[in-house]
Amino acid sequence: MSTGVLITREPVVNQQRAITANRLIVHAPNIATAIQALDAQRQHWPTVHPVFISFGRLVPTAELLAWQLPESALIEIPAPALQYPQIQELIGQLNQAGVPLALSWFQPGAAWPAEVDCRFSLADSNKVASPFGAPGLPLAWGLADVPAFDRAVLQGYTGAAGWFFLKGVTPSKQLAPSHAQIVRLLNLVRNDADITEIETALKQDVSLPYKLLRYINSVGFGLMVEVQSFRHAVTILGRDKLNKWLSLLLVSASKDPAAPAVMQAAIARGRMMEILGAHFFDKAQLDNLFITGAFSLLDVLLGSGIDTVLEQMTLPDAICDALLKGEGAYAALLKLAIASESFMPDQLRTQSEALGLSEQQVSSALLQAVAFADALSFG
The missing domain is CATH 1.10.3210.10 (Hypothetical protein af1432)
Structure with missing residues (x-):
């Protein structure tokens, strides 16, 4: 039976381009269906590195409060949703429940609650040149290649999510x-x-x-x-x-x-x-x-x-x-x-x-x- 849910992935790397986490992007019609799909794969969950869970552009809902997260997982909250009072309340409740949180699509001035711990902030580096003011450790996203990553680090990012490190290689004609x-x-x-x-x-x-x-x-x-x-x-x-x-x-x-x-x-x-x-x-x-x-x-x-x-x-x-x-x-x-x-x-x-x-x-x-x-x- 089709669930309508697909998962794609990308790595999260530090300034040395070493993997520090995996990011799963869950493409689902709603949060409840996304949770069901993730629970169905719990036995296969990666445990060596932390796992960011992104629900894409979905607005988080109260179903997250009753969910027992897989080991080493943290939930991303999309910055555009911070404008809603119910999301601010939900973030506080998730924090009280001990759920690790990150902010995605950070923009300067994002209204993250000051009393709530935010582990990481992901920002589209094509739109946010400097991550100054981001809660948590700032991570760049949307990088074109390794030189773009190097520039992002100079601008204050502590790492990045994505596949930029696969691009821009000029291969040699001779094997070492x-x-x-x-x-x-x-x-x-x-x-x-x-x-x-x-x-x-x-x-x-x-x-x-x-x-x-x-x-x-x-x-x-x-x-x-x-x-x-x-x-x-x-x-x-x-x-x-x-x-x-x-x-x-x-x-x-x-x-x-x-x-x-x-x-x-x-x-x-x-x-x-x-x-x-x-x-x-x-x-x-x-x-x-x-x-x-x-x-x-x-x-x-x-x-x-x-x-x-x-x-x-x-x-x-x-x-x-x-x-x-x-x-x-x-x-x-x-x-x-x-x-x-x-x-x-x-x-x-x-x-x-x-x-x-x-x-x-x-x-x-x-x-x-x-x-x-x-x-x-x-x-």
């Missing part, structure tokens, strides 16, 4: 040597090279075996024993499953201090595709769906054109077609995963309907993907 080494490792695994040869390649960078085993043991498998070595991983997981985790090494290979936000986005895309792909593909292809989503931001992560990276890799045609041409069996799911990153839900709704997926299925996959990506440490 450290990245090329991981590509070689992936090719060895896909071409069924001898385990000894793969181990030798893996040990050429002492950080790679450590990172690989940390990823495998952290989330996703529910293994009864801790994987102690590469050979042990091959025995337990098999080469096909291991290839997925080796791909994480490439996605997390960037040395840029700000790269973790991009890594989280890439892994969340891959996980979302993998979960939804179970409705259309057999298990043998799900890892390839994960890799497709994870590799969709390699140009940003590695500073090299996606064609430059892929031409050096042995990958199935379906992955290459989706990444290079936007075509083939995996392309529709990649487009859907990317659409979930838009503030507005129109494209996500179009892609979901084209695939015959319900709002509940898409929302569940989105939250599971964010929780999965958050649980990985990219330090």
Whole structure:
């Protein structure tokens, strides 16, 4: 049954562009329906970082008072609603109930109650050059790219919400040597090279075996024993499953201090595709769906054109077609995963309907993907 509710997302980052929270934008006909949709996904709730809950342009209502928020969540109050006395009263009641609050669409002169704690204020930086007077920590929104973020920080913003860090990258035509080494490792695994040869390649960078085993043991498998070595991983997981985790090494290979936000986005895309792909593909292809989503931001992560990276890799045609041409069996799911990153839900709704997926299925996959990506440490 259709609920009419879709959820899209964006990250919240600090001045160093490290993720500090996730922002969920709930697109619903009313607050009560939005709460029901969120409660239906409570078991998948991300818990590593705080979660901002935006109800878009909806005016908050008293249903929020009876709602038990998911762990680490805080509610955004839209600034235009502050003009109504009943909203001022509601804010006070939520504060007394211990509900964490933030202000969205801040404008200078916004009448936030002085006695009520406000954790953050989000402002459209295209309209609010300086966040002076904003209650709580001011966060910029609507930034075009990284230079715009840098300007916002100089103007007094303490961080930002949105995907600005994916824009404005000028890719190189040559793959960095450290990245090329991981590509070689992936090719060895896909071409069924001898385990000894793969181990030798893996040990050429002492950080790679450590990172690989940390990823495998952290989330996703529910293994009864801790994987102690590469050979042990091959025995337990098999080469096909291991290839997925080796791909994480490439996605997390960037040395840029700000790269973790991009890594989280890439892994969340891959996980979302993998979960939804179970409705259309057999298990043998799900890892390839994960890799497709994870590799969709390699140009940003590695500073090299996606064609430059892929031409050096042995990958199935379906992955290459989706990444290079936007075509083939995996392309529709990649487009859907990317659409979930838009503030507005129109494209996500179009892609979901084209695939015959319900709002509940898409929302569940989105939250599971964010929780999965958050649980990985990219330090």
